Amino acid sequence: MAMRMIQVAESSGRSVSDYERQTARLTKSTSTSSLRPRAATRNVRGSRKAPVHCVLAPKEGTGISEAESEDWGPGSWRNKEAMQQPTWPDQDKLEDCLDMIKKYPPLVFAGEAKTLKDRLADVCLGRGFLLQGGDCAESFAEFRADNIRDTFRVLLQMSNVLMYSSGLPVVKIGRMAGQFAKPRSADMEEIGGVSLPSYRGDNINSDEFTPEARIPNPERLLRAYNQSAATLNLLRGFSTGGYAALTRVTDWNLDFMEDTEQGARYRELANYLDEALQFMSACGMTAEHPIMRQTEFYTSHEALLLDYEQALTRVDTTTDKWYGCSAHFLWVGERTRQLDGAHLEYIRGINNPIGIKISNKCPPAELVELIETINPTNEPGKITVIIRMGAGNVREYLPGLVKAVSAAGQHVVWVSDPMHGNTVKSDSGYKTRPFESIREELRAFFDVHDELGTHPGGVHLEMTGQNVTECTGGMAEVEDSDLPLRYHTHCDPRLNAAQALELAFLIGNRLRKKKNCIKEMNGPCETE
Numbered sequence: 001m002a003m004r005m006i007q008v009a010e011s012s013g014r015s016v017s018d019y020e021r022q023t024a025r026l027t028k029s030t031s032t033s034s035l036r037p038r039a040a041t042r043n044v045r046g047s048r049k050a051p052v053h054c055v056l057a058p059k060e061g062t063g064i065s066e067a068e069s070e071d072w073g074p075g076s077w078r079n080k081e082a083m084q085q086p087t088w089p090d091q092d093k094l095e096d097c098l099d100m101i102k103k104y105p106p107l108v109f110a111g112e113a114k115t116l117k118d119r120l121a122d123v124c125l126g127r128g129f130l131l132q133g134g135d136c137a138e139s140f141a142e143f144r145a146d147n148i149r150d151t152f153r154v155l156l157q158m159s160n161v162l163m164y165s166s167g168l169p170v171v172k173i174g175r176m177a178g179q180f181a182k183p184r185s186a187d188m189e190e191i192g193g194v195s196l197p198s199y200r201g202d203n204i205n206s207d208e209f210t211p212e213a214r215i216p217n218p219e220r221l222l223r224a225y226n227q228s229a230a231t232l233n234l235l236r237g238f239s240t241g242g243y244a245a246l247t248r249v250t251d252w253n254l255d256f257m258e259d260t261e262q263g264a265r266y267r268e269l270a271n272y273l274d275e276a277l278q279f280m281s282a283c284g285m286t287a288e289h290p291i292m293r294q295t296e297f298y299t300s301h302e303a304l305l306l307d308y309e310q311a312l313t314r315v316d317t318t319t320d321k322w323y324g325c326s327a328h329f330l331w332v333g334e335r336t337r338q339l340d341g342a343h344l345e346y347i348r349g350i351n352n353p354i355g356i357k358i359s360n361k362c363p364p365a366e367l368v369e370l371i372e373t374i375n376p377t378n379e380p381g382k383i384t385v386i387i388r389m390g391a392g393n394v395r396e397y398l399p400g401l402v403k404a405v406s407a408a409g410q411h412v413v414w415v416s417d418p419m420h421g422n423t424v425k426s427d428s429g430y431k432t433r434p435f436e437s438i439r440e441e442l443r444a445f446f447d448v449h450d451e452l453g454t455h456p457g458g459v460h461l462e463m464t465g466q467n468v469t470e471c472t473g474g475m476a477e478v479e480d481s482d483l484p485l486r487y488h489t490h491c492d493p494r495l496n497a498a499q500a501l502e503l504a505f506l507i508g509n510r511l512r513k514k515k516n517c518i519k520e521m522n523g524p525c526e527t528e
Ligand SMILES: O=C[C@H](O)[C@H](O)COP(=O)(O)O
Pocket: 136, 182, 183, 184, 185, 186, 420, 491, 492
């Protein structure tokens, strides 16, 4: 990962905007329902402590920071309704934990987020492809070096498959190092006649089905921050320290995949790449070259838990702009993307590249307005629209969305999330996703873009490097009855490593056909 330092003010000697002062005084919602929106207006209570925000002192000579002079602040979301926030039982403890996080170092640097935006601008113009993937919900229980390594490794394998077939650079973003908070369909979960508050992610409560475990505990925020920092540290090590060196392309096969069809296909491709690398080395592009030794890898999560996001929102002193420093890329979920809601308010003010999840419930005009709100200057690379609606809906609704955005002249990266529109309850009672439905949604996504002449810019997957049995189908032939064998997810079912790689080969075939068809300019692309 490219690293560039931004300076962050410590807890003294800085100026604080009116918004910061105002929002530091606001009490949190006392709603008893965790799905109930946070109240738009609240009682004002005395500030327990001086507000601690990592705003820098104004730049010398300018008088006031540009960021602070705008009608936005990291806490201005508190004046809007925030959906899907937990009800913390102990507000003082929450404040204490947030105060600590506000003083912690940022997890990412503004320069990295800026570089990612540049990479996504290329994708937007059809000169790249985005691969975004990882757990639905990271967890404390599954926090192990081998889990991080295996997800990273399968993403590397997939990106090789995609680069080889498409001839395009692949931008890699993990749903990693911060993907903890979960929006839920229901406020309560019922098992065997017992009803308890839903699990909302390991940074809030535990998925254990006991009344105590389901109580939101803000100390979990500190643990999530620390886990994110350690995960990022390892990912930085892998991506820049030699693990991801292209010369190791043949070493990236996962042990348990060696005997699978996908493992064999990857080995074959890796051997081709190895030969090509030997050729390049003979030409003078040796293994020591940074392009050969390192890869760029970025992190992302849903910007759901706004208290936490605010605590990690910092000013980049080189540009005087605000960045969400909990991850390089943040997205707003389908359940929290209300135009007048708190999540839009927060997200519109930070300068990171931003994703918006879109289902068939979003009319074209609303999407145009969402994009305009977050990206009024129409900066390419700023917005990634992540379509998740099921194959049938993609064919019916995506053309209208694409046409409206194109007619408005808006620059976006179009990405398919073929997971969230395809969740079903299996006969055995597990939430699952049939591989064939996932594949069908991707096929529909590519077809629509081919028909409209727009760029299918990428995929967003819930997946893991582990050999889990959570999604059915694929060549690995996971059956309904296999689901209990290795069902480890804390929220939604993920593709296992073999299924993820199989999907990469299928997408790769599609991208290869598109490339050849563009090259030959001979009418409509052959589809798969
Ligand atoms: O990951 C997305 C959502 O949090 C998840 O799909 C919600 O699942 P639920 O419908 O079981 O609440």
